[in-house]
Amino acid sequence: MKGTILMSPRSHRLAAVSALLTIVATSMGCAAQTTSGNSGAAGGPSAVPGFDPQAGTIKVGNVLALSGPISATAKEQLVGQQAWFDKVNAAGGIAGKYRVQVVTADNQYNPQLAVQAYQKIAGDVVMLSGVLGSPSVNALVPILDRSSGIMVPSAQDSHLRTIPAVLPPFSSYQTNVVNAVSYLVKTSPTMAKARYCALVMDSEWGKADTDAVTFITKAVGAPLGIVTKFAPLDTAFTAQISELKRDECDVVVFGGAANNLPSVVAAATQLDFQPQWIAEFIANSTAFKKSPIAEYLTKHVLFTGPGAKLDDTSVEGIRVLREALGQTEITVQHVYGYMQALATTQLLEKAVKNGDLSGAGLRRASTELDKLTFQGLGGEVKLGAPADRVLPRTSTIYAYDVAAPSGLSAVAVQYQAPEGSSPDF
Template structure:
């Protein structure tokens, strides 16, 4: 981190300090207690170690690497202020799951005795594979995923709005803009897994609220490289809107197939289906004309948003991407937990679980709506979605249409 950040960070210290406005705790939270050494934290050394499970190699490595940078930027901030509670610096041990759940299990076994918690697990399948092991170990993780099904586990600290919320909010937005009505056909092009089902559930909910017709979905595997069959099926369904549940490695081939087949619906997808490299690629024009993207914050160069102002300064001269924002928020969520665990005097797995139970709400400096934690059954994911058009001239190719949009028709149950 650059030396000249000290002055800027001091100006924002009050807004950023996790023990102030970013975290609201239960009124009966315990007083500060004395810490003891646990795996991942030696009291004599004073350094807290967390683990990040992500794809350092494999098809999603380029964008996953941006999440790593974003999370590290937040730890740079925390450590520049002295660390958690002003005196315990944080170090990240990063493991490579290659977006593969079997490798996630292997890598976790290698690092679990070196960390107090996982500050990220990339991929629904990896979270699913690790969850029973986390429960057995009494360990905690921040899932790097948007699956609502992970909202109510004592061993998980969900941070982001769900796939369902993003899909539903964007369908509602399109209806409000007069681009979706009872004559429309909405389809899903999703992975054949629970993340895909989450998106399909949101389409069904949207049909109940808005009256459109639901078309037959098309499915694919994360490593698929050819999508002509799926796109042809969607075209045969006469889909006006397609909800796409893929990653950036899938997007160019999906768009190539759509272009070849002259298929031009409105596509809805999350930011992780985008890459900065698309701005100068042959697919940029199609993305600009036909794709809406969901994410957090607003325009990524809008430093009036406190979180973007700080992140921009921390990683300069690198331009902020939405993946950086995602990682930055993971760091914020993890730091909030560690602050409370230190206050309670227990950095063990059960102690960290209790810390989450005692945190009512965490906000994210304008980057997203708040997440509500507290007791497991009371937890509630953010209900906001920032909606973007694709614009090659905009930072990361994202031009904001709505910041923190919430469907006026109401929130879906379990979203």
């Protein structure tokens, strides 16, 4: 079993694209690839694993949680990717002639399974259009380096921006925390005197959030309290919430996922702990809208991430997603996957133009792209050499609202902290 190919039928909603697809930078190659093989038509790229010029197909891969504690939200990323790839394919494909197919493998949100999942599909894809979780991304970097491969991460630690095996489309975790705290202070100046703490996963993600809250509290002159940690699959948080309450935390940065948040809210409710929480969008699930935690989220939690107002079809990316999803509510996870597909497409377009879809060719194409753009869903990523990349400095801030799509209502679109940010973020 090599993985699952997800192909949606062409829909009348996904009409032909009227303009050429935007070319942007990204580099990624998965299996050990060469430029040898059957050449394509009239000087086109030669066949490599995952690219069949005669069939007119390019296969890209995902390593993500098809099963496990966050499978429902993770699958929304695939839906978002497919929405854009369907539009590309309706217009004839990459460079107007190569249709994109998506191959998936399951890491169950478990980094120990990421390498096995990747090996199942490595020989079938030219690159990875999504790898879920910083630990899984880090596990695959040395493997991709051996084959000159490249991946688009479903992770946002700022250190990923300089890794040649990674094509980063998003603002970093650090930037999202900086912007969220800045937004709180801007909208309520008394928050500059609040006590800021953190409840974070014991991982690089958690370290990123800790670094960010340390930076921004110093910038705004706010006191910094404790940082307490948990394991990715933890379901009991009474001890950590008790610590945060004893420390009299007014604002808590939460670095965790949707499988963790209900247990956090349950413990906070039981202990009557009601700070302002800041969380990444990955901590949200559409299921929360009809759950007992919805009221607490509405009163106490801000979410950060990419995107715009999720019902604003004047934004190109939202309009395409709306057409693709029909009556399905748009989530930030859909937006996230859609942006991954945009980055992947821009890289593939450049590599096809260069005539080389090998791993080395994709990496080279990523260095030749000046930037990645995202149809109003995120800031530009400056590319070029990996060491010179610059991630966006903007984040969209969401309040929780059960009446809004997926429960998130954008209160500040592409907000950028006037306090500035660390160049490391």
